[in-house]
Amino acid sequence: MKNIKLYGLFLGLALATSCATSTNSNFTYEGKGFKDAYNSITLEELKTNLYVIAGDEMEGRETGSAGQKKAGEFMIDQYKKYGISFPSALGSFYQKVPSEAMKKYGETLPDSENILAFIEGSEKPNEIIVISAHYDHVGMKKGEIYNGADDDGSGTVAVMEIAQAFQEAKKKGYGPKRSILFLHVTGEEHGLFGSEYYSDHPVFPLVNTVANLNIDMIGRDDPENRGKKYVYVIGSEMLSSDLKKISETANEKTVKLELNYKYDDPKDPQRLYYRSDHYNFAKHNIPVAFYFDGIHEDYHKPTDTPDKIDYDILTQRTKLVFATAWELANRADRIVVDGKNDR
Template sequence: MRKILIPLFSVALLTSCGTAKVANDGKSATDSSPKISSKAEKAFQAAYQTISAEDLKKNLYVIASDEMGGRDTGSPGQKKAGEYMINFYKDLGISYPKALGSYYQKVPADFMKKRGGGNLPDSENILAFIEGSEKPEEIIVVSAHYDHVGTRNGVVYNGADDDGSGTVGVMEIAKAFQAAKKAGNGPKRSILFLHVTGEEHGLFGSEFYTDNPVFPLANTVVDLNIDMIGRDDPENRGKQYVYVIGSEMLSSQLKVINEAANKKTNNLELNYKYDDPADPQRLYYRSDHYNFAKNNVPVAFFFDGIHEDYHKPTDDVEKIDYALLQKRTQLVFTTAWDIANSPERIVVDKK
């Protein structure tokens, strides 16, 4: 999540980071899982159950390790983290958008510099893609930024929650959709797994993508953005919750779909405290979903709040609540699943 203060009269380019029923140990609780009454629900349930706390932890211990050097934009450590993610997708058999030609979308240094990025080097967005079976031209975006703030005075800022948690969440969601596809139950609409760079410096990667979309924004149904979903904030200490921001800003249906997905799965407390563009924290503008929203694409931003280790070198993997990370990841997956497989595309009926 980007930490910048901008006057309220300007566009705030800050950043931030945000389930079936699951037992406290991170294992599935069968008796509280969604009811199975049809082939479609069985397919959902099988995919949903592949999202595990153990795999989230395994991947996060790599992504947020000292070896990655804090993943600053364009740094060797960030590139190494990106290579790990790409190998993860290759192992699953998930490819990249054909039009792109690789998993990488280059974000040039000049693009970032013109937007206040100083002397940042060239960097890359990473894109993985599962084509829809019935409406492949319609795109669901599941996004997270994989950069953090790097190493300062010899101390690595690992960014386990910000946004290592969102990064591994997107990876697990991709794994679940791919499992469904291999079982003959792939999504009807296409899913783009978008890992963006440069968020901490100014939402640069997502801005570059929306300025240079691989798929037309007119065909982009929704962006579900995950930025910090592995911790709790002081206000919600010990609660089973997640902040949801922006879900009814552009579509009257998205919030309804997300709430229904939550009720049939882990039934987290959906906290709408920051779900207001005029909120003093300005969180609606502070992560990568905003670059989709300003292009009239419905968004939902999932976030755990500002905790005591935010943007500090103490944001480490040992402090992540992996069972809660699993539940929040499952909520985003379920929301994406329902939107991807709905008979009709969700409406854009608000301004």
């Protein structure tokens, strides 16, 4: 997640919440298609992939670095193995993010890439659900590798595992009705650059983007919630009264985590709603939910390593995002947008 020192650079006041509306869902969590896909999300695969993504050979995945590119190549190889391709309009898994687009705050960064994988919907292919995570981290400092296992290796492997689950369902004839874009963005740590670039140069029209589920740090716990089975969910009712209901129902029917809404408070001094990649969708009035485990003692330190991850809670949180995405992708109508983003 973007460093706490940068949060004040993002403008915006608290977003208005709105009255409840009907969810009009025809979806059940008892169907075989859902169950098989849900159960395909495993601790073992998440752990195996995270030890690669956050391994020393990736050298902390600094934006535009050889280590980040190596991590991206691994991710693409996994998508190919799953049988998942890229958006045809893009022509490859890569969306180049040029250095010129990443020059805020007095930094000069090299060219980098967002990585996009895509599963086309069977009934409403032009409506898009975006599931995102950033795959960059802060690189190396004074010879020490900042592995970024939680930030955001955990989100990166979760998105990959969710994609595999949707693809397994599709192979069995239970493909999503709406299309799903699996978006791995670059440059988050320096200023949300990759997601900003995507929202300014979308592969699919933003008007057709139904929602963004963003995952940034879901493999640890913070001191306030030590040992609890929880996740912070941020922004889920800011722009759509449907989305929070869908998230809560998905949770109740599956993993039953404690959903913590502390950071929905507009007065919260950490302003986390503005500090990860979902915000570049929310500023375009696209409903978002941001899944987060909190600021822990290894945040932005070289001690954020794969051995510190709680793989059981990582698996449960990944399953929650999958269940929420499944409902968003398969419900009769797209969710309402009945809030307003006050930038």
